[in-house]
Amino acid sequence: MTGLAGLARLAARRERAVAPWWVLLIVALGLAMVGYINRNMGTYELKLAYLGIIRDNAFLQGLGGREVEPRLEVLATWRSGGFLYVASAFAAVLAVVRHTRAEEDAGRAELVRSAVVGRHAQLAAAVLAAAGTGVAGGLAVALALIGAGLEPGGSLAYGAAVAAAGWVFTGVAAVAAQLARHARTATAIGLSVLGVSYVMRYAGDATGQGWLVALSPLGWSELVRPYQDERWWMLGVLVAAGAALLGLARRLLARRDLGAGLLPERLGRARAPELRGPVSLAWRLHRGLLVKWAAGVASFAAAAAALSPLARDLLARPSVVADNIRNTLGVPPEGTLAAYSWYLVLILAYAVALYPVLMVLRLRAEETSGRAEAVQATTVTRLRWAAGHLLVTGLGTAALLAVAGLVFGALYAALVGGLADVPRFLGGALAAVPAVWCVGAVCVLGYGLLPRASAALSWAVWVLTAALGQVAGPLYGLWGGSPLEPLHYVPNAFGPAPLAAGPLLALLAVTAALLGGGLLALRRRDFG
Numbered sequence: 001m002t003g004l005a006g007l008a009r010l011a012a013r014r015e016r017a018v019a020p021w022w023v024l025l026i027v028a029l030g031l032a033m034v035g036y037i038n039r040n041m042g043t044y045e046l047k048l049a050y051l052g053i054i055r056d057n058a059f060l061q062g063l064g065g066r067e068v069e070p071r072l073e074v075l076a077t078w079r080s081g082g083f084l085y086v087a088s089a090f091a092a093v094l095a096v097v098r099h100t101r102a103e104e105d106a107g108r109a110e111l112v113r114s115a116v117v118g119r120h121a122q123l124a125a126a127v128l129a130a131a132g133t134g135v136a137g138g139l140a141v142a143l144a145l146i147g148a149g150l151e152p153g154g155s156l157a158y159g160a161a162v163a164a165a166g167w168v169f170t171g172v173a174a175v176a177a178q179l180a181r182h183a184r185t186a187t188a189i190g191l192s193v194l195g196v197s198y199v200m201r202y203a204g205d206a207t208g209q210g211w212l213v214a215l216s217p218l219g220w221s222e223l224v225r226p227y228q229d230e231r232w233w234m235l236g237v238l239v240a241a242g243a244a245l246l247g248l249a250r251r252l253l254a255r256r257d258l259g260a261g262l263l264p265e266r267l268g269r270a271r272a273p274e275l276r277g278p279v280s281l282a283w284r285l286h287r288g289l290l291v292k293w294a295a296g297v298a299s300f301a302a303a304a305a306a307l308s309p310l311a312r313d314l315l316a317r318p319s320v321v322a323d324n325i326r327n328t329l330g331v332p333p334e335g336t337l338a339a340y341s342w343y344l345v346l347i348l349a350y351a352v353a354l355y356p357v358l359m360v361l362r363l364r365a366e367e368t369s370g371r372a373e374a375v376q377a378t379t380v381t382r383l384r385w386a387a388g389h390l391l392v393t394g395l396g397t398a399a400l401l402a403v404a405g406l407v408f409g410a411l412y413a414a415l416v417g418g419l420a421d422v423p424r425f426l427g428g429a430l431a432a433v434p435a436v437w438c439v440g441a442v443c444v445l446g447y448g449l450l451p452r453a454s455a456a457l458s459w460a461v462w463v464l465t466a467a468l469g470q471v472a473g474p475l476y477g478l479w480g481g482s483p484l485e486p487l488h489y490v491p492n493a494f495g496p497a498p499l500a501a502g503p504l505l506a507l508l509a510v511t512a513a514l515l516g517g518g519l520l521a522l523r524r525r526d527f528g
Helices: 004-015 019-040 044-055 058-064 072-099 101-106 108-113 121-147 152-179 183-207 210-215 217-222 233-253 278-306 308-315 320-329 333-352 354-369 371-376 382-415 421-431 433-449 451-468 501-524
Strands: none
Touching (some): 004 072, 019 072, 019 121, 044 072, 058 183, 072 101, 072 152, 072 183, 072 217, 101 108, 101 183, 101 354, 108 121, 121 152, 152 217, 152 233, 183 210, 217 233, 278 333, 308 382, 333 421, 333 433, 354 371, 354 433, 354 451, 371 382, 382 421, 382 433, 421 433, 433 451
């Protein structure tokens, strides 16, 4: 562990630009749910009525668990727990991979090892950084909930459960970093374990199969049961699991060379005649992630459409949430199901808007790795290289929205509608394409003008688009959307008025201007 103190300070210094946002997100989500329950279920009778809805609905039970009581603190943590545990685990996976495998990919780990540094010091520093963020998030949410007037013991148990979720997935990411050869593969392994854990926890709560919850690392945090009987001993299980994973990662690290992974890599072909230009090269680089995105979007759309019969029955009852959505989208009470349909299309569009953001970040990664410079040493110019990536990204974005509209529309038509609904869903999803392109174009402008800050700018663009949009605010009665985000101007395909082409053409014009500005800035600035 020689050099651990210095490496830990370096990791903490690098985390200061990222970790505070994760802590802020965790605290904001925790407090938002307290405010939501207070605003919409202010009396015991309303809480009891909400509890009755939860107990009759497997989908809602899966969201936050089956053990709910008509008390503010229990209902608030029931709604926020699933999000906070996932957020803490997600932050831990990214932090560990960022400070371990990504450093090896960039060659900086080799430079560090050339100094007087122990073999395990870098991994230990990454663990300290990731676990520190988790502890800060858990402690901050506990103090915030105590400040909001909730019981101190339960608040501390809730904060500890949030931090423990991050601790366990710190261990998962540490093992993944030893198995994979590249940072992206390690991240994919860690997030896949997180996804499987969430599905197991959700399925266990939705079906009443408690053993699935008990086997899920995210379910262990839920089993702490804050504000109920506080099973503090479950925290010991979480700590032991994280420690065991870290011990495994330490043993695996001793069995591999620096820069190598334990999983065997598939050899590539010696020749690639199909790589004839920047577009084919970009397609080769992007196609794997695009296929994964398409599978994820199709699964999400199918799951959302499968709930249509249930949503139809629930929306027929008086509901504050349904009223907020109807008022935001401007539909009459008899159009509640249409409002629900359009709302789901918007949720899918906000999720797909992350895809062009990540693809623009891929441009920056290609630049900093030196691979883009090698490509530009051929007859491919800088603008042709960037245009190839952006063309594939734009077409891929449209394809993802088409998949979302087709899958959702087909299943919706089979369950509660008719065949005429399929083109309506497809058209509604495709109407969001110019707005989603606009989100990506803003990121391109940021990449061209401020390449070093492009990652922070790109994430900020997507987070603000989602936060100021027509989903997060109306769902919790906080605000009704903002004209400052592009999807605000997408015409409602399920409203009584015909689709207007004017807003879509205006969005395309703005997108073209932003792309032109970004490419011009990229052409004129220093590269690399």
